[in-house]
Amino acid sequence: MGTIYDLAKKTGFSITTVSKALNNYKDVSDKTRAKILQAAAEMDYLPNAHAQSLSTKKSWAIGVMFSEANEVGMKHPFFNGIIESFRHATEEQGYDLIFASRNLRNRDMSYLEHFKHRAVDGIVVICSDRMDEQVQELMRSDIPIVVVDMDSANCSVVYSDNIEGARLAVNYLYELGHRKIAHIAGDETIDAGAARIKGYELAMQELDLPIRPDYLVNAGFFSVEEGKQAMERLLELDDQPTAVFVAGDQMAIGVIEAIHEHGLHVPNDISVIGYDDIEMIQYITPKLTTIRQDTDEIGEAAAELLLEQMTAKERLTERRVIPVRLVERASCAPVKQ
Amino acid sequence: MGTIYDLAKKTGFSITTVSKALNNYKDVSDKTRAKILQAAAEMDYLPNAHAQSLSTKKSWAIGVMFSEANEVGMKHPFFNGIIESFRHATEEQGYDLIFASRNLRNRDMSYLEHFKHRAVDGIVVICSDRMDEQVQELMRSDIPIVVVDMDSANCSVVYSDNIEGARLAVNYLYELGHRKIAHIAGDETIDAGAARIKGYELAMQELDLPIRPDYLVNAGFFSVEEGKQAMERLLELDDQPTAVFVAGDQMAIGVIEAIHEHGLHVPNDISVIGYDDIEMIQYITPKLTTIRQDTDEIGEAAAELLLEQMTAKERLTERRVIPVRLVERASCAPVKQ
DNA sequence: CCTCTTCCCGAAAGCGCTTTCGGTAATTTG
DNA sequence: CAAATTACCGAAAGCGCTTTCGGGAAGAGG
Numbered sequence: 100m101g102t103i104y105d106l107a108k109k110t111g112f113s114i115t116t117v118s119k120a121l122n123n124y125k126d127v128s129d130k131t132r133a134k135i136l137q138a139a140a141e142m143d144y145l146p147n148a149h150a151q152s153l154s155t156k157k158s159w160a161i162g163v164m165f166s167e168a169n170e171v172g173m174k175h176p177f178f179n180g181i182i183e184s185f186r187h188a189t190e191e192q193g194y195d196l197i198f199a200s201r202n203l204r205n206r207d208m209s210y211l212e213h214f215k216h217r218a219v220d221g222i223v224v225i226c227s228d229r230m231d232e233q234v235q236e237l238m239r240s241d242i243p244i245v246v247v248d249m250d251s252a253n254c255s256v257v258y259s260d261n262i263e264g265a266r267l268a269v270n271y272l273y274e275l276g277h278r279k280i281a282h283i284a285g286d287e288t289i290d291a292g293a294a295r296i297k298g299y300e301l302a303m304q305e306l307d308l309p310i311r312p313d314y315l316v317n318a319g320f321f322s323v324e325e326g327k328q329a330m331e332r333l334l335e336l337d338d339q340p341t342a343v344f345v346a347g348d349q350m351a352i353g354v355i356e357a358i359h360e361h362g363l364h365v366p367n368d369i370s371v372i373g374y375d376d377i378e379m380i381q382y383i384t385p386k387l388t389t390i391r392q393d394t395d396e397i398g399e400a401a402a403e404l405l406l407e408q409m410t411a412k413e414r415l416t417e418r419r420v421i422p423v424r425l426v427e428r429a430s431c432a433p434v435k436q
Numbered sequence: 437m438g439t440i441y442d443l444a445k446k447t448g449f450s451i452t453t454v455s456k457a458l459n460n461y462k463d464v465s466d467k468t469r470a471k472i473l474q475a476a477a478e479m480d481y482l483p484n485a486h487a488q489s490l491s492t493k494k495s496w497a498i499g500v501m502f503s504e505a506n507e508v509g510m511k512h513p514f515f516n517g518i519i520e521s522f523r524h525a526t527e528e529q530g531y532d533l534i535f536a537s538r539n540l541r542n543r544d545m546s547y548l549e550h551f552k553h554r555a556v557d558g559i560v561v562i563c564s565d566r567m568d569e570q571v572q573e574l575m576r577s578d579i580p581i582v583v584v585d586m587d588s589a590n591c592s593v594v595y596s597d598n599i600e601g602a603r604l605a606v607n608y609l610y611e612l613g614h615r616k617i618a619h620i621a622g623d624e625t626i627d628a629g630a631a632r633i634k635g636y637e638l639a640m641q642e643l644d645l646p647i648r649p650d651y652l653v654n655a656g657f658f659s660v661e662e663g664k665q666a667m668e669r670l671l672e673l674d675d676q677p678t679a680v681f682v683a684g685d686q687m688a689i690g691v692i693e694a695i696h697e698h699g700l701h702v703p704n705d706i707s708v709i710g711y712d713d714i715e716m717i718q719y720i721t722p723k724l725t726t727i728r729q730d731t732d733e734i735g736e737a738a739a740e741l742l743l744e745q746m747t748a749k750e751r752l753t754e755r756r757v758i759p760v761r762l763v764e765r766a767s768c769a770p771v772k773q
Numbered sequence: 774c775c776t777c778t779t780c781c782c783g784a785a786a787g788c789g790c791t792t793t794c795g796g797t798a799a800t801t802t803g
Numbered sequence: 804c805a806a807a808t809t810a811c812c813g814a815a816a817g818c819g820c821t822t823t824c825g826g827g828a829a830g831a832g833g
Contacts, residue, residue: 100552102818102819102820103819103820103821104819104820112782112783113782113783113784114783114819114820114821115782115783115784115785115821115822116781116782116783118820118821118822119782119821119822122821124822125780126780126781126782127780127781127782128780128781128782131781131782145545145549145552145553146553146819146820147490147553147555147818147819147820148486148553148554148555149485149486149487149489149490149495149555149818149819149820150486150490150788150818150819150820150821151819151820151821152486152788152820153484153486153487153490153787153788153789153790153818153819153820153821154787154788154819154820154821154822155788155820155821155822156788158486160534171520172520172523173510173516173519173520173523174516174517174520174715176715179510179511179516180511182510183508183509183510183511186509186510186535186537189537190537191537193537194537195534195535195536195537195550195554196534196535197497197532197533197534197535198523198532198533198534198535199532200523200526200527200528200530200531200532208482212482213532215437215482216482216483216484216485217485217532218484218485218486323719352719356719378511378513378716379715379716379719379720382660382689382693382716382719382720383716383719383720383721384720384721439788439789439790440789440790440791441789441790449812449813450812450813450814451789451790451791451813452791452792452812452813452814452815453811453812453813455790455791455792456791456792456812459791461792462810463810463811463812464810464811464812465810465811465812468811468812483789483790484788484789484790486788486789486790487788487789487790487791487818488789488790488791489790489818490788490789490790490791490817490818490819490820491789491790491791491792491817491818492790492791492792492818493818
């Protein structure tokens with residue numbers, strides 16, 4: 100492969116000139132540039148990224164961090180869509196993504212430390228847990244950062260319009276004639292969970308429907324199992340809801356399971372609407388009606404906000420709320436008389 | 437944050453000694469080491485990874501490349517499990533993962549070039565397409581590499597025991613009384629597809645069952661839609677199979693859909709067995725019986741093989757075949773008389 | 774023909790770290 | 804107590820690149 104020095108020797112120019120030719124400086128003639136480029140191609144020359152970063156202080160790398168309760172990492176059916184889209188958008192600008200470990204040869208360090216060590220140009224964190232100390236630390240730092248799925252006044256954030264999404268769901272059920280609408284919620288320590296609860300309550304008020312405490316059950320951290328358990332609690336009620344708005348698709352899967360095991364039918368006995376629109380829910384029975392979050396757009400927006408900061412070389416704090424929409428499938432039906 | 441030079445000034449030692457203290461050289465006394473470490477902690481000193489890599493020629497980074505037909509990247513429900521497990525295993529050793537773009541500031545380069553540019557210590561490629569020229573190039577290079585889900589004599593590889601998996605599936609159906617067993621296959625250009633076909637044929641022979649060309653249908657690249665179309669072709673047959681072994685879970689979902697749309701019942705009319713055991717299939721109706729590939733173990737094995745090469749600093753060519761097992765759920769039933 | 778620009782190019786310092794090698798002081802050995 | 808180890812530390816070169824700044828050559832202007 101060779102170094103820039105080899106290239107200089109081969110072409111007879113100084114390494115300064117070679118470097119300039121490679122980097123499109125204008126104070127090198129077309130002729131010598133051509134020669135150098137040709138020689139570079141011949142010897143398969145590639146600049147060493149580390150050396151470049153060392154001298155330019157720009158690494159062309161973006162650090163990514165996941166922070167979610169269930170520790171599934173890239174298997175997360177919603178977050179991985181966002182990351183994939185984010186990757187596409189940043190790739191176009193020449194950035195690489197680096198998934199940092201928290202382990203530097205036996206010494207374990209924080210993500211912030213690791214990212215500083217790696218000298219990344221920016222950080223994207225996909226976070227559901229607002230209490231995560233590691234995330235807090237990242238947000239306090241002065242590295243360009245964008246946080247996805249969480250709100251904060253101190254840095255650029257992007258998330259879906261959860262309030263509107265919840266309202267969409269409740270209104271839809273209302274229009275189907277439902278009045279006893281329950282909400283199986285995500286934990287309030289998670290922004291998305293809290294916002295959807297708020298949206299639910301708002302919508303219920305707007306519709307002059309009572310907000311019954313027994314119709315609002317916290318199902319924790321969005322897993323199938325937790326959804327199932329939450330639904331079982333609703334099914335124990337004397338006065339059962341006729342429809343339930345579930346804060347996440349995975350939970351909704353558990354919800355439907357619970358309903359079926361109880362000998363009831365979705366949607367004939369109970370209507371269920373989910374949130375996220377992850378891939379698998381179009382294959383379950385019944386196909387789940389849900390509020391779709393646009394992972395593509397979220398990822399792109401995140402990339403945009405981060406790139407903006409990286410080129411501006413200053414910390415910005417923009418908030419981008421991505422619209423959601425209702426996807427009608429087969430898990431909701433008009434209320435029985 | 438400061439550099440090693442600041443640390444030297446602060447402690448009064450030379451940068452040589454500081455570096456040695458930080459790197460646990462033994463020719464520095466415990467006392468001075470303690471002083472230096474303390475000072476380092478006080479000023480939040482972190483070594484610059486680029487400078488380190490430049491001088492040690494070790495980057496503590498592993499390049500990862502995905503190569504699959506459907507371009508879903510990290511959304512791939514099977515591959516992302518492998519990558520997640522791989523990440524865990526390499527993280528423990530202090531390695532970071534880098535997802536390279538193919539774009540270096542307008543100049544687009546091959547993955548190999550990019551990985552050389554980044555000076556990664558090793559490469560993991562998760563590959564289904566054996567014709568991918570980029571992958572070929574990587575395999576020809578001299579960087580430590582491990583390839584997942586594909587076979588090759590030229591580098592370390594890890595994949596599931598597809599032949600045995602197919603055999604397991606066919607035998608299972610046979611034991612349920614099925615004799616008309618079809619195979620909806622992945623494309624033969626994909627190793628996994630080819631191997632499962634081979635396993636299917638082998639098993640059929642062993643059971644003295646005829647291998648009918650019309651019972652072996654190529655469904656391409658493992659998507660739901662392709663599976664559905666393939667099943668539709670089987671359903672057009674005068675002499676329909678009573679059971680079908682599908683080379684991938686996603687295809688199996690499409691297969692079941694086709695059967696249902698045809699007014700038939702799974703498993704009462706036709707038994708279906710899949711391959712992979714991706715998460716979502718336990719939530720569909722009926723829950724899919726399948727051959728489970730152990731993504732955790734595959735990822736770990738890949739990490740092991742790669743780490744081995746990286747520490748040995750030489751290219752090894754070990755082959756690791758991971759066992760599979762049958763997971764019985766509800767999509768197969770005894771044949772109707 | 775001389776001066777002033779403009780165009781090209783290169784010397785050298787610097788980015789932050791590692792590692793070889795040699796040297797001094799302290800310690801051990803006989 | 805002299806000689807031989809041993810323990811500890813630092814000068815300096817090097818990793819591969821960028822960028823400032825100055826200087827020479829060529830062209831433009833008077």
